[in-house]
Amino acid sequence: MSNTFGTLFRIIDFGESHGSAVGGIIDGCPAGLELDLDFVNSELQRRAPSSDEFSTARHEPDSVKFLSGISNGRTLGTPIAFIIMNRDVKDDANANILKPSHASFVYMEKYGHEDNYGCGRASARQTVCRVVAGAIAKLLLQQYDVAIESYLATPPPPCPPDDTVGAKISVRVTGLPTGIGEPVYDKLDARLAYAMLSINAAKGFEIGKGFAAADMLGSEYNDRQTSGYRFLSNNDGGVQAGISNGQEVCFTVAFKPIPTLKQEQQTIDFEGNPAIYKGSDRNDRCVYPRVLPVVEAMTALVLADLLLQQNAKQLCKN
16 A cells, blocks of 8 residues: 655555554654644644534544654654544444445455455545644745645535535645746646545546636636736646746645435445445535645645755755
8 A cells, every 4th residue: 555645755644444543654854843733733623523514423532642753842853653543433334335436345356355444544534644744744834934725616515414515625825936846747736636636535636727728728828927027827826847936826626525425325245245325424424624624734745845855956056
């Protein structure tokens, strides 16, 4: 399995939805960064279940414990290990049923699992690790005056109480300097797309005008510049040739409906026999709003990693 993300600023995480804990190791964070624990916890609470109509009834305190890499409130430059205990774990009544549009079938085929406990890594529970690492990446980005904001691009459509719905999440990055991104295979927009599509239920990514660009003329699309190198538009979403151009980086991620429904679905069990699958209230009905800090975290991890790579190049020049 691929459980590591990043090149210089890296995270490797562990744990499953039904396990005793999840956690990870953040490697490559520079020494001397002030670790604002209140901020880290506030990011975790943004992801935690809430009273929102779309939120799960599973309640996890999501209290993070740091085990290494920090002293007197500052990073040491050594690996930062953390752990988050799972508290609200219950047996799954559908453990032996292939869940439609879940990881059940493909994990069975790839790893030989005989029930849904084996695909706990595919659960959105894993994203809590991303939020911890992303919060630290955000603190690093603050040193460069880079800010990340996410929001609901369009309102979710009406949804019956026993069904689910998708969402489009947009992101704006401000303060990112020019020159961030590594052509040709580590382009900024390519890395962002890779990061976003690694999030559970993500099915689409577009930057700038995105798919709408296919219906535009070059004369109306091109981001022309005037005196002082000022741009007259931002149809490219702040990235040209895979490198940041100093404008806002703007992109949108499309998420499919949560596949767990509180209505009966015809399926099969792990032995191929006909079965009925019906979810419970322990699942979200939409990724919004809990996915916002996850999207921001993955954005922060990409930017922190590429900024450190750019800084290393500058050091080499000097």
